[in-house]
Amino acid sequence: MKVLVTGGSGFIGSHVVDQLVDAGHKPVIYDRLPSPFRDDIQTQLGELSDLTGLQLAMNGCDAVMHLAAAADVNEVAKMPVESEAANARGTLNVLEAARGAGVKRVVYASTIWVYTGESGERVDEESNLGMPNHLYTASKLAGEMYCRSYNELYELEFTVLRFGIPYGPRARPAAVVPAFVGKAMAGEALTVAGAGDQSRRFVYVEDLASGCVKALDPAAANRTYNLVSDSSVTILEIAELVQELVAPTGIKYTEQRTADYVGVEVSGARAEEELGWTAETPFAEGVSRYVQWRREDEAAAPVPMQPAAKAARGLSAALTRLRGSVAVPFIYTAASLAMLAAYVVAVDSLGLPNAQVGTLAVTMIASLAVFLLIELMWHNPKTRSASAVSSALVTALFIFAVMTPWGHQLFHLATPGRSLFVLTITGVALVIALASAGVALARRRGLIEDAAAARLNA
Template identity: 90%
Template sequence: MKVLVTGGSGFIGSHVVDQLVDAGHKPVIYDRRPSPYRDDIQTELGELSDLTMLELAMSGCDAVLHLAAAADVNEVAKMPVESEAANARGTLNVLEAARGAGVKRVVYASTIWVYTGESGERVDEESNLGMPNHLYTASKLAGEMYCRSYNELYELEYTVLRFGIPYGPRARPAAVVPAFVGKAMAGEALTVAGAGDQSRRFVYVEDLASGCVKALDPVAANRTYNLVSDSSVTILEIAELVQDLVAPTGIEYTEQRTADYVGVEVSGVRAEEELGWTAVTPFAEGVSRYVEWRREDEAAAPVPMQPTAKAATQGFTAALTRVRKSVAMPFAYAIGSLMMLAAYVVAVDSLGLPDAQVGTLAVTMIAALAVFLLIELMWRNPKTRAISAVSSALITAIFVFAVMTPWGHHLFHLATPGRSLFILTITGVALVIALASAGIALARRRG
C-alpha cells in the first residue's frame, strides 16, 4: 500500500515511516523539511495550506496518515491563528486533496485532550464530549468533525486516532519528558505546575506508530480509537522517575497551568479488540530508552564553534551559495527551454514557409503555453479556479479569432493553417507542454 505521511519528518511521523517500511508498505513523506532520519524515502516538501501540492503528493496513494499539526499546547496558546490554520484548516485541505486525488482513506491523528473536563471515572470513544476549553483541543476536534463530514458528503473513509501523550526518541524538547530529562542532565530543578497530580496516559512512540499502521486495516474504516496505555502517570511521578534515572535534582512547584489537561481514565479496549493493538512498553522502560537515546544523540552532536568574524563571513558565503544553487537550476532550465523553442521556430522558418505561417505557429505555441500554465498552476485550487477558467477561455477565444478568421489574419498578419503547418504546430505545442511540465515538476521537487 502506498501511504502519504504528513509530518513524516517529525517525531511521531518518522517512527510511523519506519514501521510502514517494516510492514511492507511504501511511504511518501509530506513535510516542510526533509527527514533527518530517512534519505531513502520519497519526500515531497510543502505546506498544509498548499492544496495543489497536497493533491499532487497524494497521486497514486491508497491512504493518508495525517500527523502534521501544531502539537505544542503552549505554542498553540501563543499563536492561535497560525495553529488553527495548521490543525483545523490544514486537516480540511488534506481531506479535500485526498478527495481530489482519489485516496480511499484518511487516518487522522487526534488526541485524548478531547476528553478534558469529562465527568466520570472512565471514558471511551462513545462518551459525549463537552465544549473544549483549550484552543488545541478545539482545533483537533474540528479535524475530527471534518473527517466525519467528508465521509457523509463524499464517502471518503476516515479513521480517527486519539493519541495518548507520546514520548520517546526524537521527541521535541518542549514535551514534558524531554524537558524534565534536559533539566536533570543540566543539573537544574524540575518545574512542576500545581501539585503535580495531573495524570496522563502516556504512550511510547514506537507503540503509537504501530497503532497508526494497524489503523490502515479495513476494519478501522470510519472508526475512532483511543491509542493509550493501560495506566496513568502523574506529572510528579514523572519528575521522580527522571530523578532516579538521570540525577537527583530538586523539584520546584509553580502555579497551575491555565486550561491544562485534566486527566480521566481513557479506555483503549476498542483498539485492542478490533485492531489487536495495545501499548506494550512500560512507562519506566520507555523513559529509560529515551534517556539512553538522548545521551547518545548529544554525545554524537558536533561541538559548537565559538563565533568569529571569519565564521560569520563563511556562514554568509554558504547561505549565498545555497541561494545561488536554488535559483541557478530553474533559471538555467528556463533559459535552455526558451532556446530550444526558439531553435524549433527558426528550424521551421528555414523550411521556406511564409512569414505568416511561421507567425501562426509561434502564436499557437504561446497560446498553448499560457492555457497550460493557467490550468496546471491554478485550476486545482478552488480559490483560483474561476480565474483560471475565465483566463483560459479568453486566451482561447483570442486565439480562435486570430488564427481562424479572415479579420484575425489581417489584423495579426497570420495565415490559415494548412496540413504541413498543422503537423508542425502540433509538434511545437507538444514540445512546449513537455518542457513546461518538466519545469513545473523540477520547481516543486526543489521545494
Template identity: 60%
Template sequence: MRVLVTGGSGFIGSHVIDKLGEAGHVARNFDIVESPHHAPGSVDTYLGDLADVAALTDALRDCDAVIHLAAVADVGQVVLDPVFNDTVNVRGTLNVLEAARAVGGVRVLYGSTIWVYHGLTGETVDETTPLTLPAHIYTASKLAGEMYCSSYAELFDVPYTILRFGIPYGPRARPAAVVPAFVRKALAGEPLTVAGAGEQCRRFVYVEDLADGIVAALDPAAVNDIFNLVGDVDTSILEIASVVREIVGDVDIVHTEARAGDFSGAEASGAKALAVLGWAPRTPFAEGVRRYIAWLKDAAGEARAPQLD
C-alpha cells in the same frame, strides 16, 4: 501499501515511517523539512507545505493512504499565534482531504488527540462519548480536522480514520514536553519542579507503541471510525519526577503553585483499539523513560552536546 506520512520528519511521524517499513509498507514523507531522524536519502521525501494542495496531490498520487500528522503540535506555540495555527492545523487538514478527494481511493488517517475529552467528567470516556465545545484553541483546531474528515467521507466518499493519541513520550521527543524537561533538569542536577501536589495524571503512551498503533489502523476494519490510542495506566506528574529521579540520580523534587491549562480530562479508554485493531501499548513507563534517556545520550554524543558530558 504505499503510505504518505505528513509530518514524517517530526517526533511521532518519524517513528511511523520506521514502523511502516517494519510492517512491510512503503513510506513516503511529506514535510517542510528533511527528517533529522533518518539518514539523508533513506526515505522517499516530498518537501512541501500543507498550504500547497497541488504539492500534496502530487505526493499522494500513487498512495493507498495518508497518515496526516503535520501540524503545529506545541500548545504553547498555538496560543502565541492562533491564526497561524488555524492555517496549518485546520486549513492544512482540509487541504490533505482535498488532495485525497482529487486522487481518489485514498484513506486519510488523521492524528488527533485525547485533548478533545478535556473537561469531561466521569470515570472513563471512549470514542462514543459526546464531546463538549473545546476550551483550547489547539483542541478546537484538532476537532475541526475531525469534523472535516467526517464531512468529506459523507459528501465526497473520502474514507477516514480518526486516531486520538494519548500524550506521547520517548526518543525524538520535542524538548518542551514534560518528560524531556524533567530529564534535562535531572541530568543538570537541578531540582524537578512539580505544580501543586503533582497529582494531575496524564495518560502517556510510549511513542514507538503509538506508531505501531497508527500503522495497525491501516486495517480496513478501521475505515470511517475513531480510535483512542492511549496508554493503559495514568501516570501522575509526581510519578514522572520519581521515575526520572530513580533513573538519572538523586535530585530534589520541589512543589510549586498549581498551573492553569494542564490536561485534566477523564480517563480515555483504549479498549476499542484492542478489540478492533488488536493494539495495546506494551512499554512500561519507566522502560520508555530509560529508552528516551539512552537516545538522548546517544544523540548528545553524536552532536557532542556539552550539557550531557
C-alpha cells in the same frame, strides 16, 4: 502499501515512517522540513497550504497518514492564525488532495484533548464532545469533522486516531518527560506543582506509531480510536522515576496552580478489540529508553555540516518558500508572455502565406479555448457538464477545421507540412503555458475561486 506521511520529519511521524518500513510498506514523507532522522525515504518538501504539491505527492499512494500540524499548544497560542491554517485548512487540503489523487484512506492524527468532560470522568469514542477550550483542540477537532464530511460527501475513507500524550526518543524538549530528564541530567532539582497528583495518560511513541500502522487495517475504515495506555501516571511519579533513572537531584514543590486539570479517564478498549492494539511498553521502560536515547544523542558529537550539504539544505528551504509565494506564478506569466511575443515576432519575420498564418491562429485560439474551458469550469461540478459539452464542440470544430480538406477550404487554411506542424505545436505550447500561468496567478491572488473551495461550495 504506498503511504504518504505528512509530518514524517517530526517526532511521531518519524516513528510512523520507521514502522511503516518495518511492516513492509513504502512510506513517502511530505513535510516542510527534511527528516533529521532518515535520508533513505522519498521526501517531498512542501507546505500543507499547497494543494497541488500535496496532490502530486499523493500520486500512486494507497493511504495518507496525516500528522503534519502545529502540534505544540504554546506555538498555537503564539501564532493562532498560522496554526489554524495548518491544522484545520491544512487537513482540508490533505483530504481534497487525497480525493483528487484517488487515495483510499486518510488516517488523521487527533488528540485525546478533544474530550472536555469533568476531571476523572471516564470517556470513550462514543462520548459526547463539548466545545473545546483551546484553539489547538478546536483546530484538531475541525480536522476530525472534515474527515467525516469528506466521507459523507465523497466516500473518502478516514480513520481518526486520538493520541494520548506521547513520550519517547525524539520528543520535543519542552514536554514534561524531556524537561525532567534534561534538568536531572544538568544536576538541577525537578519542580512539581502542589502535591504533583495531576495525572496524564502517556503513551510510548513507538507504541503509538504501531497503532498508526494498524489503522491501515480495513477494519479501521471510518472509525475513531483512542490510542492511550491503560494507566495514568502522576507528575510526582514521573519526577520520582526520573530521579531514579538519571540522578537524585531532588524535587522542589511549588504552589499548586489554580484548578489544575486532572484530565478525563480515556478508554482505549476499542483499539484493543478492533485492532488488537495496546500500549505495550510500561511507563518505566519507556522513560528508561528515552533516557538512553537522550544520553546517546547528547554524546554523539555534533558533526559540522559540510558546506555543500549546507548550501543544498538552504537552497531546498528557499525553493519551498518560493513555491508558496505569489511571485512564482507572476514570474511564469511574465516569462510565458515574453516567449509568446518572441514567437509572434519570429513567425512574422518568416513572411508566411496567409493560409499558413490562418492555420496557426485557428489552432492556437482553439487550443486556448479548450484549455480555458476545462481549467475554469471542469473543477466545479455545477459547470462541469457545460465544460465537457463546450470542450467537445470546440475540439470537433478544431478537428474539422485543421484536419479535413473541407475545413481547409472553408477557413482558407494551409495543407499541413512538417515546418508548419512544428510552428503550430510550438505556438500551442506557448499559448497554453501563458494561459496556465495566468490562471495560477489569478487563483493565487483570489481572482478565481480555488478548485477546493468551488467543490465545497457545490
